[in-house]
Amino acid sequence: MKQEAAKQINEYIEYLLDQSSAEKPMWNKELVRSGKQNKWNYIDGCMITALLSLYEMTGRERYYSFAKDFIDYFVQEDGTIRTYNVSEYNLDNINTASNLFFLYDKTGEEKYRLALDLVRSQLDTMPRTKEGSFWHKDIYPNQVWLDGLYMAEPFYMRYETVFRKMEKCCDVIQQFKNVEKHMKDPKTGLYYHGYDESREMYWADPVTGCSPNFWLRSLGWFSLALTETARACDEALYYEKRYLISLLENLIDALIPFQDESGMFFQVPDKKDAEGNYLETSGTALIAYAVLKAVREGYISPRYALVGENAFDGICAKYLSKNPDGTLKLGGICLVAGLGGPQHRDGSLAYYFSEPVVENEAKGVAPFLLAYTEMLRREEK
Numbered sequence: 054m055k056q057e058a059a060k061q062i063n064e065y066i067e068y069l070l071d072q073s074s075a076e077k078p079m080w081n082k083e084l085v086r087s088g089k090q091n092k093w094n095y096i097d098g099c100m101i102t103a104l105l106s107l108y109e110m111t112g113r114e115r116y117y118s119f120a121k122d123f124i125d126y127f128v129q130e131d132g133t134i135r136t137y138n139v140s141e142y143n144l145d146n147i148n149t150a151s152n153l154f155f156l157y158d159k160t161g162e163e164k165y166r167l168a169l170d171l172v173r174s175q176l177d178t179m180p181r182t183k184e185g186s187f188w189h190k191d192i193y194p195n196q197v198w199l200d201g202l203y204m205a206e207p208f209y210m211r212y213e214t215v216f217r218k219m220e221k222c223c224d225v226i227q228q229f230k231n232v233e234k235h236m237k238d239p240k241t242g243l244y245y246h247g248y249d250e251s252r253e254m255y256w257a258d259p260v261t262g263c264s265p266n267f268w269l270r271s272l273g274w275f276s277l278a279l280t281e282t283a284r285a286c287d288e289a290l291y292y293e294k295r296y297l298i299s300l301l302e303n304l305i306d307a308l309i310p311f312q313d314e315s316g317m318f319f320q321v322p323d324k325k326d327a328e329g330n331y332l333e334t335s336g337t338a339l340i341a342y343a344v345l346k347a348v349r350e351g352y353i354s355p356r357y358a359l360v361g362e363n364a365f366d367g368i369c370a371k372y373l374s375k376n377p378d379g380t381l382k383l384g385g386i387c388l389v390a391g392l393g394g395p396q397h398r399d400g401s402l403a404y405y406f407s408e409p410v411v412e413n414e415a416k417g418v419a420p421f422l423l424a425y426t427e428m429l430r431r432e433e434k
Contacts, residue, residue, distance in 0.1 A: 054366075054428050054429075054432065058369060059429070061381055062373075062422075062425055064380075064381065065373075065380075065383070066107070066116075068380050069413070069418065070115065070119055074123075075091065075097075075123045075127070076091055076126070077091065078091065078100070079413065080096075080100055080414060080418055080419075081096045081415055082411050082413075082415075083389060084096075092135075092136035092137075093127050093134055093136050093149060094146070095145040095146065095204055096414075096415045097415065098148045098151070098152060099148070099416065100415045100418065100422075101123055101124060101152045102152055103419040103423050103426075104117075104119060104120040104422075105117065105120050105155050106422075107422060107425075110426045110430060124149075124152060124156060128153070129164065130164050131164070131167065132163075132164050132168045132170065133168075134168055134171065134172070139171070139172075142178075142179055142180060142188070144179075144187055144190065144200075144201040144204040144205045145200075145204050146172075146175070147172055147175065147176070147204050147209075150168065150172035150208055151207060151208045153165045153166075153168050153169045153172075154169070154211060154215070157169065169212065172208070173209075173212050176209060182195055182231070182250040184231050184250070185227055185228065185231065186228045186231045186232070187201060187228065189201040193392075193393060194251070195249055195251040195253070196254070196392070197231070197236070197247065197248045197250070198246060198247045198248075198271065198392070199244055199268075199271035199272065199274055199278075200270075200271050200274045202228070202274065202275055202278040202282075203277050203278035204274075206225050206229070206278055207282045209225050210222060210225045210282045210285040210286055211285035213225070214287050219290065222287075222290055222293065223293070225282060226297070229279070229282070229297060230296075232244065232248075232275075235261070235263070236248045238267070241307055242304065242307025243267045243311075243322070244267065244271075244275055245263035245264050245265075245267060246264045246267065246268040246271045246390075246392065247392045247400065248262050250262060254392070254393055255393075256392050256400040264392055264400035265401060266321050266400055266401070266405065267321060268321065268390055269319065269320050269335075269336030270333070270335050270336040270339065270390065272304070272308065272336060273338070273339025273420065274339060275304070276301060276304055276305070276308075276340050277339050277342060277420075279297050279304070279343070280301060280343045280347045280350075283350075283352060298347075301353065305340075305344060305353070305357055308322065308360075309360060311325070312360065312363070312364070313332060315332060315367040315371060316362075316365070316367025316368075317332040317333070317334075317371065318332070318336055318340065318364070319331065319332055319333065320332075320333040320405055320406065321402055321406075322336075324402060327402050328406075329402070329403070329407075330402075330406060332367075333385055333386070333410075334368055334372050334383065334385035334421065335386050335414075335417035335420060336387075337364045337367065338423075338424050340361070341361040341362075341364035341365045341368075341420075341424040341427075342361070342420050342423040342424040344360050344361035344364075346423075348361070349431075364424070365421075365424045365428055368383075368421060371385065372385040382412045382413055383417060383418055385410060385417070386410065386413075386418075387405075387408055387409075387410060388409040388414060388416075389409075389416075390405055
């Protein structure tokens with residue numbers, strides 16, 4: 054990575070922090086557009102994860118203090134979390150709590166341990182499919198989304214490993230096995246965005262229960278779920294850890310044929326030539342980070358590093374640019390995509406191409422910065 058590019062990205066990080074606080078994070082475009090008060094959410098959680106990773110890599114104190122202050126706005130002294138409600142049963146709300154492990158280890162403050170316990174309690178009564186997979190949300194009954202594997206399973210595996218002598222770790226592994234069984238396409242090796250066990254949703258295939266298409270960011274979330282859950286998995290679970298790694302390697306092999314010559318991937322990766330399809334930042338960045346981190350951890354062959362490096366460089370070349378005032382912006386980020394709901398999201402190509410494409414949004418910025426930390430680590434060798 055060129056020194057000038059690194060300098061620009063560092064300036065970009067400072068710009069994001071200067072414009073943001075826990076009350077008003079400028080990178081949370083869904084919040085900005087809604088005009089509502091901020092709440093505990095995975096979008097901000099991803100940014101805090103990126104800042105803590107940058108802090109670990111660079112030692113820059115501002116990254117840590119900002120991250121801690123942000124989390125402390127929500128986590129109270131008794132371990133309760135402002136705006137978080139266990140009974141909402143939303144897997145997205147688990148993700149941000151993964152940052153509490155870092156803060157608890159660094160500070161020893163009991164409130165972080167209490168907050169970890171609180172979030173972990175959600176999984177005890179989280180609704181499940183008949184085969185034992187968590188519903189993505191209470192409002193999406195019988196549904197498993199790839200996104201949810203990242204939102205919940207790394208946290209679940211780490212909590213059980215650190216605090217419960219690996220008591221429920223096999224439950225984590227089984228949920229990945231369920232996804233492989235039901236959501237993996239045998240032809241491409243890619244995974245469908247969603248699965249409805251009941252086959253009752255209008256977007257679900259009546260035979261397989263899967264949604265109609267592959268969505269890039271969900272594949273990115275899933276690839277990172279595999280990397281991070283494997284990292285949280287103790288070596289005592291030797292075969293289980295290798296199972297996760299094998300799923301990851303197979304997924305990367307499946308993605309490589311769809312990687313554009315730019316290094317990036319398309320919003321719907323296997324439909325490159327479909328009208329309206331575009332090279333998308335967030336999913337590309339998630340894949341880049343998952344791959345580069347898995348290479349660094351020794352999970353997969355170093356030859357895969359080129360996939361991640363090309364993806365990162367492709368984002369920089371296409372979507373990292375300057376505003377008229379000289380500040381940087383990161384574009385090409387799909388604001389949001391899902392299945393069902395009041396918007397009647399049917400998982401069609403037309404649907405995935407219709408969602409807004411925005412700049413400086415955390416779902417793209419955070420994985421981009423995480424991939425950046427891996428690029429820095431590679432240069433340190």
